[in-house]
Amino acid sequence: MPTTSPATFGLLGLLAVRSWTGYELTQQVRRSLRFVWSTSEGHLYREQRHLVALGWATVTDEPAGRRTRKRYAITDAGRRALTDWLGTRPEEPHVQIEGVLRAFLADQGSPQDLVAALQATSDSARAMRSDLYGFVEQYVADGGPLDMLERGVGGPPGQRLEYLDRPMYPERLHAVALTLDITTRLLDVINDFCDEAAREVQDWPSTTDPSLTPATRARLEAIRSRRPSIDEGTGTSRTPAKAGLS
Numbered sequence: 452m453p454t455t456s457p458a459t460f461g462l463l464g465l466l467a468v469r470s471w472t473g474y475e476l477t478q479q480v481r482r483s484l485r486f487v488w489s490t491s492e493g494h495l496y497r498e499q500r501h502l503v504a505l506g507w508a509t510v511t512d513e514p515a516g517r518r519t520r521k522r523y524a525i526t527d528a529g530r531r532a533l534t535d536w537l538g539t540r541p542e543e544p545h546v547q548i549e550g551v552l553r554a555f556l557a558d559q560g561s562p563q564d565l566v567a568a569l570q571a572t573s574d575s576a577r578a579m580r581s582d583l584y585g586f587v588e589q590y591v592a593d594g595g596p597l598d599m600l601e602r603g604v605g606g607p608p609g610q611r612l613e614y615l616d617r618p619m620y621p622e623r624l625h626a627v628a629l630t631l632d633i634t635t636r637l638l639d640v641i642n643d644f645c646d647e648a649a650r651e652v653q654d655w656p657s658t659t660d661p662s663l664t665p666a667t668r669a670r671l672e673a674i675r676s677r678r679p680s681i682d683e684g685t686g687t688s689r690t691p692a693k694a695g696l697s
Contacts, residue, residue, distance in 0.1 A: 453505055455501075455505075455536075456498075457488055457542070458484075458488060458490045458494060458495070458498055459498055459501060459502065460532075460533060460536045461480070461484045461488050461490075462476060462480075462495070462498050462499065462502060463502060463507060463508070463525065463529055463532065463533045463536075464533060465479055465480075465484070466502070466508055466523055466524060466525035466529065467525050467529075467530060467533055468620060468623070469618075469620075470522055470523060470524040470525075471522070471523055472513075472520045472521060472522050472523070473496065473499055473520070473521050473523065474520065476495065476499060476523065477492055477495050477496070480495055486579065486582075486583065486630075486634050487630060487634060489547075499521075499523055502523070502529065503523070505528075505529075505532075506526060506528050506529075507525065507526055507528055507529030507532050507533075508523045508524060508525055508526060508529055509523070509524050509526055510522065510523050511524075548572060548641065549568075549572070550568045550569055550571065550572030550645060551572075553565065553568040554568070554569070554648070557652075557658045558658045558659050559658075560658060561657070561658060562652050562653065562655040562656075562657065562658055565652050565658065566649050566652050566653055569645040569646075569648050569649040569652065570645070570646075570649050572641065572645045573641070573642050573645035573646050573649065576638045576641040576642040576645065577638075577642050579638055580635055580638040580639065580642065583631055583634060583635050583638070584635065586631065587631060589614070589615065590624065590627070590628075592614075594614055595614050595619070596614065596619045596620070596621040596624050597621070597624060599612055599614075599619055599621040600621035600622070600624055604621075605619060605620070605621040605622065651666075
């Protein structure tokens with residue numbers, strides 16, 4: 452398979468729903484994909500060109516006032532590539548939260564720095580969660596996608612009903628709801644943990660004080676108590692892993 456990334460297929464998946472201009476694609480990524488696969492705007496524009504180079508998308512210039520804009524559409528080869536990718540094993544989960552990275556390096560800074568990082572991370576998680584809950588309210592509102600789905604309306608391209616000035620795709624709502632479920636749960640955990648940790652760190656005398664050892668033992672024992680005795684994926688007993696984070 453050519454050089455690709457999950458972002459490549461994220462964009463390809465959006466094109467499988469409908470054609471988009473380059474600007475519309477980046478806006479839709481901000482609205483949806485950023486909650487499950489974050490990437491920079493510059494990378495998104497590179498991926499759009501990459502899809503065309505791979506033959507998985509076409510691009511045409513269309514009038515936009517006195518200027519033109521590029522519209523991207525998926526090709527048959529692109530649909531096959533997306534189907535093939537969906538049948539492969541995904542990468543291991545990525546935990547890429549800067550506040551957690553700063554917690555890992557906390558002994559090089561001050562308790563105040565760590566508190567600020569944890570609070571900022573909690574604030575961001577709450578803001579993202581608020582956006583997602585706002586989407587849920589739109590989806591279940593009268594005239595929204597769920598209402599369309601239950602009434603059996605919505606239609607193929609060209610007959611799409613709109614809600615809040617956007618064409619709706621109610622037939623995708625089961626997949627969207629599944630994604631909303633896991634992302635809101637994860638953001639709940641991030642928010643709650645960072646709030647709790649920030650309150651704890653406020654009482655630290657420093658980030659290197661030996662008096663923190665009893666609390667450290669209690670935390671590690673609590674973590675160990677949550678570990679399943681049987682690997683739920685294989686049904687076999689789990690063996691200790693080699694120490695790694697330090």
